Amino acid sequence: MMRLFRSLLAKYMMIIILAIFLMQLVYLILAVFVFSLSKGIDETYSSDEADYEAIEKQWHEEGKQLQGATVQEVQQLFEEWKDKYADASMFWVNQDGDLVTQLDVTEELPAEWTPEYTARFIKERYDGDPFTVIAFVGNDESNGFIVFEIPREVFKTPLEMTYDKFGAVLLIGSIIIIFLFIFLSFLFFKGIRKRLLHLQEAMEIRDVDGLPVQIEVNKQDEIGRLQQAFNQMVDELRESKLREQEEEQLRKELIANLSHDLRTPLTKINAQIYELEKADMPASTANSLTVMERSIADIDKLIENLMSYTLLMASKYKLDLEERDVIRSVRESLATWYPAFEKEGFTVEVEIGTFKHNNWLVDPIWFNRILDNLLQNVLRHANSGKYLAVKTESTAQYDAFIMQDKGNGMKGITEKKGAGIGLSIVDMMVKGMEMDWEIHSNDHGTMIKIIKWK
Incomplete structure (x- = not known):
């Protein structure tokens, strides 16, 4: 019952009842007033004489x-x-x-x-x-x-004479009651609109966690219950986000521990392969050991990428920016990778010029990691094209490094295990050093551009 009396419907019905009561009260007061005035008027003629x-x-x-x-x-x-x-x-x-x-x-x-x-x-x-x-x-x-x-x-009777004299007062009183009812209705709906707009603003505002902020509940009517439901929804969203963060943290810790645990047996396998390679064995066995050694290296690289990705997502991968000659860094990285491309029969074209400013503000480890991931992707996933070109490009707006291959495109890359994590690491590291990158890929090859805006 109390909930009914607190509702907006009950409040508006009270306004209507109040308006009706006031109108009746005004009519009664005016009637008494008119009657009292009519009693004071001399009744010169009786009703019979007025015939x-x-x-x-x-x-x-x-x-x-x-x-x-x-x-x-x-x-x-x-x-x-x-x-x-x-x-x-x-x-x-x-x-x-x-x-x-x-x-x-x-x-x-x-x-x-x-x-x-x-x-x-x-x-x-x-x-x-x-x-x-x-x-x-x-x-x-x-x-x-x-x-x-x-x-x-x-x-005329005294009442008629009084009505003729004060009828306008009755009309004005009725109009005042009507306008009072309209005014109270306006205030009532204005208050409802204000509270709804306040609720809308609360829905649009976000805190540091990106969640809506709670709203203060002052009344226990329909809008008040709506505000309570909204606050309950905010609490549930906050609890859900907290659980999600906890689960994400557990997942990251699991990946980190798993990466560490997997490297221990891989190290032992590498040691056993090294001992086997010392012994005399048929050529087919030696080839098998070589394939095993490459596969283990690929697994180790995937574990390293997974570990780096986890650290980057957790913002625990230290970023240490410093001025570094990026032209020199790219040349040194290509020199390191060149034997691997030459062994696979790649044609490597290098057209690295100089920029107006060769020194970029980068993290040397992150920058080299970007180059390693991109070059490794070309070596592993664009082997069919047997082609790699590394160039520089300089415009009035930016300086850039370009890597281009003639493989089967990004579709072929993404279908292979591990490539998605490697590119995700590149994306986070490039943006972490306030640079940009672009990928243009089709069935005839892929072009990747690392951009530093001026």
Whole structure:
């Protein structure tokens, strides 16, 4: 039940109920106010006296009784009606069209009434304001007529008069309630929007681990529960990332230990092969020993690459940058590898010029390792082309070393065991020394470019 009362739906329903209650309260207050004002207004005429038909009938009866009446008698009648209807006005026009007498007439009346003026007067007063009753004096039209006029407003009830006076207040009060409801609804949805935008910002912000940051939960409504679910998701992501890091660390330690353990038996095998090579044996046996020795060397190289890759991934492979003549380093590395390429029947073309600045800021061990991995890949995986070219290239934007072969391309390389790790090591070391590299490969060969931007 408490969860229901904390919900956004319950809060908005409370706003609607409050708006309805306030509107009813305002109507009640205004009604009491109007009623109290109406009680203070003098009730000049009773409901019976406010009956237009009764007044008209009585005025005609009074007119009939004036047969042969004098001016004083007519004036006396006017005064009696004036006592009863204080806001009324009356006058008498005789049979000759002369205005004989009048009482409290505010407008200017002609002294002589023509038939045309009389007809126009009757037409203007018909069903108009003021309420007008015209009665003949006596039993026929020959004695003229008497006129009774009174504003229709005085016949309204006190409540009607008060409503006419304060109806605008009621309308304004209703409008205020409506605008108050709209304003409260605006504030309500503005608060919801603000909280949702805050949650969106929290989803977009990342901490040092690349995970979203948690958000403070202030309310226990639907959005608050959404924020709690988001915080729970962040906790689960953090725990998952921690487990992943622990598993990654265990995997790296396993690879490092495995690499170390594998090298021990390989060293013993190499020692036994060396002892066997001293003995006299058939040529076929000697060839087999040579193949075994090369395979062991390949395995040792793969273990070394795996170890280096693990150390690089763990950021434990020390980087020691220093100014080094890279032209000289490349030439020395080629000189070391040249006998191996010559033995395999490679055609080696070397076009190494000089740069404007031969000294690059590199780690000598890392740089030589890059060269060794690339040259070894050519020797092992581009043997079908029997070709290697090493060149330099210099532009206004960069200096670069280019290695090119005529093998079967990178597809053939990646299908062979160990080449992917070697290239991954090259990638991490090149970028670690703030250089770039490019690979362009097809079925006719591969070109690799090591770039140093100026």
